Amino acid sequence: MLTLYKKEPDGKLLYAEYWIEEGQVVEHIGTVGTHGTTSRADLPEAYNHEDEFKSDFLKRFSDQGYEEASQQYGYVLLIQYPMKSMTGTKRDLWLKDKASEALISELGWRGLGIVDGHDMGKTANPITEFALNIYCYVVDEKLGIQTIKRVLKETRLDYTRIKIASRELKNDGEYVLKYAAKKAQEFYV
Secondary structure: OEEEEEEOOOOOEEEEEEEEEOOEEEEEEEEOOOOOEEEEEEOOOOOOOHHHHHHHHHHHHHOOOOEEHHHOOOEEEEEEEEEOOOOOOHHHHHHHHHHHHHHHHHHHHOOOEEEEEEEEEEOOOOOOOEEEEEEEEEOOHHHHHHHHHHHHHHOOOOHHHOEEEEEEOOOOOOOEEEEEOOOOOOOOO
16 A cells, blocks of 8 residues: 655645555545545556556656655654553453554545554553553644544544544654543643
């Protein structure tokens, strides 16, 4: 899979991506935050290997001003759920899998980004506290947070317990709390 982005003069961010699925090329193109359009076609016989298609795809969209995400401005969003123990319960493990699955789908289909892993354990809070952290890379902080909140609420994945913090990808600084389901909460990674 390869995803490219382009910032329009009016501030809109566009995406173009492709992946190979069951011998077909799937192209997904749109405005970040929308589902965009998807087309499928057999991998053209002119391409002996996926690398040749990738090269052509890069050229086609680079010529239009698209760039790879690693060259773009982005954010790491951390979704945090409280836990009662270091290793979590069966419910915490289930929640990790279900929330990650729902977010992978929604962030991907909207061209917003990806789920980039998780961890579980003790936070840096001086008062003993445990948490499940799910990390997402997104290209638009505001849309990313809105989408995460909506998805977790719609799927009933303990939306009333979450905290969402953000940090700029280009800045290795600390996370800043952007949303807490319960007011007046501190945030510790």
